[in-house]
Amino acid sequence: MKFEVTILGSSSATPIFNRNPSSQVLNINEKFLMIDCGEGTQQQMLRFGIKYHKIDHIFISHLHGDHFFGLIGLLSSMHLNGRSKTLYLFGPPELQEILDLQFKHSNTILKFPIDFFATQVNQAEIILETNDFFVETFVLNHRIPCTGFKFLQKLKLRKIRKEMVNELEIPASYYPLLKRVIDFVDKEGKTHKAFDLTADPDVPRAYAYCSDTVADGSYIQHLKDVDTLYHESTFMHDMQDRAKETFHTTSLEAAQIANDMNVSKLLIGHFSARYRDLTPLLLEARSVFEETFLANEGETFMI
């Protein structure tokens, strides 16, 4: 099952050095989910060939502008492009008020419904469940309320061992039972263990998005089962004091979390405007956690 993330923006606070503010698009089995939507995200979508109509879910971590100022423009463009299907929007409660006010003063009545889910700022929760995955929030520690998001594939049923079921001439109509580990009894009355006729399902994978936060360990319990971790990494570790003061994380701290939580891959982003060249941030993180990558715009990472 496809599970990958494409980076649309990796700049903190202000756009600079051709880096745009935060936004990513997850593709989970051809469902496209957007995480954060800084200014210029719709321009980035055009640049990287991501169609507006593919996005049905948008998750906003918090109400600092570099994480949501592109949302109103994207919604407006969806409207002007004739969208009619529902858009599922998840974010802090105040987001609705901000959108409503702007649509009111531009006299815009959207051609499509927005189903808005106000995220809780004080506790983790499951905010979406589909056939294929869950989305959970968890609480980060930033200057204003901020949530992280975790995207977890569901455990699938066991897989049919084609060659064995063919040999036993088990009818296809029985496969769903086998997948649920219900044994098969043949014409001679002999029982064949469903467990032997099936194989383990793929291990569910998980992606976590740690938006702006100080690296205080309060949220790492939520990263236990994570394969690919995106973690903000605004500063290098020589700026640790500044990071704490502004409720941000250093590259080294992000790598320590990745290492402690034993993830497979770490993506770092949300880079401060002070770094034109990002190589030092990458090398600092890799000194602790080898499988670190820069969340560069336009790049797609398999999860």
Add this chain to the structure above:
Amino acid sequence: MKFEVTILGSSSATPIFNRNPSSQVLNINEKFLMIDCGEGTQQQMLRFGIKYHKIDHIFISHLHGDHFFGLIGLLSSMHLNGRSKTLYLFGPPELQEILDLQFKHSNTILKFPIDFFATQVNQAEIILETNDFFVETFVLNHRIPCTGFKFLQKLKLRKIRKEMVNELEIPASYYPLLKRVIDFVDKEGKTHKAFDLTADPDVPRAYAYCSDTVADGSYIQHLKDVDTLYHESTFMHDMQDRAKETFHTTSLEAAQIANDMNVSKLLIGHFSARYRDLTPLLLEARSVFEETFLANEGETFMI
């Protein structure tokens, strides 16, 4: 005196084909004034080397997103870049409410004051006067209240004819009087006409920005003294019905206005997403008014 306009965006409604929504920067004698501020304007400023701190005045024509969704981001970036001097903002009254709400929910207390001037939606007025120029609004006819802006240089004092005043050994302290046409009497009691000792000042130039509007002639009285006219030109003339329906102007209509008002130069912009190639719009306008130019991003036009 320098008087020129740089185009930052020329797309209507949605960004497309690398065209960004409306924004322009006027340079009047090294004062930089921004007109409209669609999403991504701050990215365009970076691209074309226009520094945030140079902008002290921003004029917003109306509250459709393609004309102001970039404003909140630009103001935030000015804040994060440590701006302390006042920013003079002119726009529809509701703009203040929209900005205030977003700053409130992001817990942002701007490091610089915004002096907000609410434009009137029903009548023309002078909204700014400096030593060098006036800015006037005039009422356009769009789906929501919308103003045009006219930037008029002031008539300067007469210019000293250096070779003549040197010959007569007139002290420099007397120049301001000559400029005000006060005659000079020399030691022998002979009167020298100030008018002869000075030359005509430069003819004041004017730039008008006609944002979204139907071309109904209601505002052309304000374009009489205009040298360079920017006029929206969303559609080609075969779409005139659609233009009227959406309160927009065709390329041909914009050219007719330029021709009727006898301006020197017409800039057309705010192009519909249906036109990838803009040449047909340009040719259509030039069939009526030769001195028409596409308001292409990054181009600077002398006024």
